[in-house]
Amino acid sequence: MNQAAAPADAIDWARIREDFPVLRREVHGKPLVYLDSANTGQKPAQVIEAVDDFFRHHNANVSRAVHALGTEATDAYEGARRKLAKFLNVRGDELVLCSGTTFAINLVAYSWALPRLQPGDAIVVTRMEHHANIVPWQLVAERTGATIKVAEIDERGDLDLEQLYGLLTPEVKLLAVAHVSNVLGTVNPVRDICRQARKRGIVTVVDGSQAAPHRPLDVAAIGCDFYAITGHKMAGPTGTGALWARREHLDAMPPFLGGGEMIKQVRFEGTVFNDAPHKFEAGTPNIAGFIGLGAACDYLSAIGMDNIEAREQALLEYATGRLDATEGVRIFGRAREKAAVISFLVEGAHAHDLATLLDLEGVAVRSGHHCAHPLMQHFGVPATCRASFAFYNTFEEVDAFIAAIAKVRQLLL
Numbered sequence: 028m029n030q031a032a033a034p035a036d037a038i039d040w041a042r043i044r045e046d047f048p049v050l051r052r053e054v055h056g057k058p059l060v061y062l063d064s065a066n067t068g069q070k071p072a073q074v075i076e077a078v079d080d081f082f083r084h085h086n087a088n089v090s091r092a093v094h095a096l097g098t099e100a101t102d103a104y105e106g107a108r109r110k111l112a113k114f115l116n117v118r119g120d121e122l123v124l125c126s127g128t129t130f131a132i133n134l135v136a137y138s139w140a141l142p143r144l145q146p147g148d149a150i151v152v153t154r155m156e157h158h159a160n161i162v163p164w165q166l167v168a169e170r171t172g173a174t175i176k177v178a179e180i181d182e183r184g185d186l187d188l189e190q191l192y193g194l195l196t197p198e199v200k201l202l203a204v205a206h207v208s209n210v211l212g213t214v215n216p217v218r219d220i221c222r223q224a225r226k227r228g229i230v231t232v233v234d235g236s237q238a239a240p241h242r243p244l245d246v247a248a249i250g251c252d253f254y255a256i257t258g259h260k261m262a263g264p265t266g267t268g269a270l271w272a273r274r275e276h277l278d279a280m281p282p283f284l285g286g287g288e289m290i291k292q293v294r295f296e297g298t299v300f301n302d303a304p305h306k307f308e309a310g311t312p313n314i315a316g317f318i319g320l321g322a323a324c325d326y327l328s329a330i331g332m333d334n335i336e337a338r339e340q341a342l343l344e345y346a347t348g349r350l351d352a353t354e355g356v357r358i359f360g361r362a363r364e365k366a367a368v369i370s371f372l373v374e375g376a377h378a379h380d381l382a383t384l385l386d387l388e389g390v391a392v393r394s395g396h397h398c399a400h401p402l403m404q405h406f407g408v409p410a411t412c413r414a415s416f417a418f419y420n421t422f423e424e425v426d427a428f429i430a431a432i433a434k435v436r437q438l439l440l
Contacts, residue, residue: 038334044419046071046326057389060424060431065209065368065415066393068240068262070319077322078264081315089314090288104314107321114324115254116245117271123304124317127268128236129159131255132203134270134307135232136163138280139253140201146172149199151229153178153186153215154405155208158398160234164203173200180405184211184360192223201230207237210397210413211360212343212368214238221250230276236260240417241339241366243332246271262327263320266313277303284309335418339367342416342425349429355436359406367416370397373432375439378410384438385412388431 044050047069052059061069081103087096089104112119125131140150150164150173168175176199178191186204195202202224206217221231231251238244240261246254253276258267272280282289282300286309291299300306327335346369350356355374373381382394393413396403403409414428 036337038330038338040338040418040421043330044421046073047419048072048075050419054389054391055387057387058427060390060427062414062416062420062424062428063391063393064240064417064420065237065260065413067259067265068417069419070262070264070323071326073326074262074264074319074322078315078319081318086315088311100314103318103321104312107317107324110321110324111269114244114328115239115256115269115271116247117254118274120302120304121271121274121277123270123272123277123307124312125268125270125308126266126313127257127259128157128234128255129257131253131268131270132159132232132234133163134283135253135255135272136167138283138307139230139276140164140167141170142281144168144171144173144200147198148173149176149196150174151176151178151191151194151199151202153191153204154180155184155186155211155213155399155402156203156205157209157234157236158400160203160205160232161401164201177401178204180211180213184208184213184362186213186215186220188216188220191220195224195227195229197227199227199229201232203232203234205234205237207235207241207366207368208360208362208402209237209368210370210399210402210411211362212237212365212370213360213362214242214364214366216364217251218249225250237366237368240327242336252276258316258320258323261320261323263323264313264316267316267320270307274303277307280307282306282309286310330418338418339416342420342422343367343369345422346414346416346425346428349425350432353429353432353436356432359408359411368413369415370411370413372408372411373436373439376435378408378412381412381435384435385428385431388427388434390428390431392428 085099087100089101108119112122176194179187224231232253233251235254236257239256254271259265289301289306289309357372359370378394395410
C-alpha cells in the first residue's frame with residue numbers, strides 16, 4: 028500500500044509492522060523487541076517474496092544467455108540498478124553494484140587511491156568512522172607512503188568542523204567521512220564538508236550505510252566524489268550494496284577484480300575491459316539479492332523516506348527521554364542532528380553482560396566496540412550497548428526496553 032503522500036502521523040505503522048514476519052516471534056519466551064537495525068535491518072515480506080519468486084520462476088545467470096530465463100534475470104537485475112539509482116538520485120551508469128559498503132570503500136582505496144597517492148600525500152578520516160572507512164586507507168597509506176590525519180569530535184559527538192577544515196591542507200588528496208555515525212547517530216553536514224573539500228581539490232568518500240535506510244537521500248546534491256551504501260541495512264538482503272562515483276573517476280579507474288562480465292575481449296596479448304560500471308562487477312553477482320534490494324527500494328519509497336525519518340525521530344526522542352529518566356544510564360553522543368541510534372551503558376554492568384541480560388527479556392541490542400575502536404578510545408570505554416531504531420519499532424517496545432533495563436539494574440544492586 029502506497030502511503031507516501033500521507034504525513035507520518037497519519038500512517039498506519041502497526042499495519043506496516045505486520046509486513047515483517049520475524050517481528051512476530053518470541054525469544055526466551057518473551058516478545059521480540061528488535062533494537063539492532065543499525066547492525067542489519069529486518070526484511071518485509073515483499074522483499075522475501077521477491078527473492079523467492081526469482082529462485083522459483085526466473086533463476087538464471089545475467090548477461091550470459093539469450094534464453095528466456097537469462098533475459099528475465101538480466102532485466103530484473105538491471106531493473107534493480109535503476110531502482111537503486113532513483114532511490115539515491117544518481118545515474119544508473121555511475122552505480123557499481125557490489126556486496127556492500129566495505130567492498131565499495133575498498134574499491135575506491137585500491138582502484139582510485141593506490142595508483143595515485145605517493146609519499147607526502149595525506150588522507151583525512153574522522154574519529155567516528157567505522158573500521159571499513161579507516162582500515163582500507165591505512166593499508167593504502169602503508170603501500171604508498173601517504174599519511175593519515177584524524178578529524179576529532181566535540182563533547183556532544185559532533186565533528187569539530189573548524190579543526191576538520193584546518194586539516195584540509197594542500198597535501199591532503201582524499202577525505203573519508205561517515206554521513207551518519209553508526210555509534211553516536213551523529214548526522215554529519217556532508218554537503219558542506221564536501222563543498223569545502225572540493226574548493227581545495229580534495230576527493231571525498233562518504234560512507235552512507237547508516238543514512239540510506241533512515242533519511243531521504245540526494246547523493247547528487249551532496250557533491251561528493253564517491254558514496255557507498257549497504258543493502259542489508261535498508262531492508263534488503265545481505266551481500267548487496269553499491270558504490271556511486273562520478274563518471275570521470277569510474278572511467279579513469281582500473282578494474283579492481285578480474286574475471287567474467289568485466290571484459291569486452293580477452294586475448295593473451297591483452298584484455299579490453301568493459302565500460303563502467305560493469306568493469307568493476309567481475310563474476311556472477313548476487314542476482315537474487317539485488318532483486319530483493321530493488322524490492323526494498325520500492326517498499327521504502329512507498330512509505331516515504333520523509334515519513335520514515337519522522338517516525339524514527341519520534342522514537343529517538345521518546346527513548347532518549349525515558350533513558351535520561353532512568354538512574355544509572357550513561358548515553359554516548361548527543362549531537363545537534365542525530366539519527367535514531369543510542370549508545371549507552373548502565374552503571375555496574377559490562378556492555379556484553381548488559382546485552383545478554385536484556386536478551387533474556389526479549390530485547391535485542393548490539394554490544395561491543397561496533398567496529399569503531401578509535402571512538403571507544405575517545406570515550407575511555409572498551410565497549411557500549413547500542414539500541415538502534417527503525418520505523419517498524421513501536422513506543423511500546425521502547426517501554427519494554429526501559430522495563431528490561433530497570434530489571435537488569437535490580438539484579439545488579
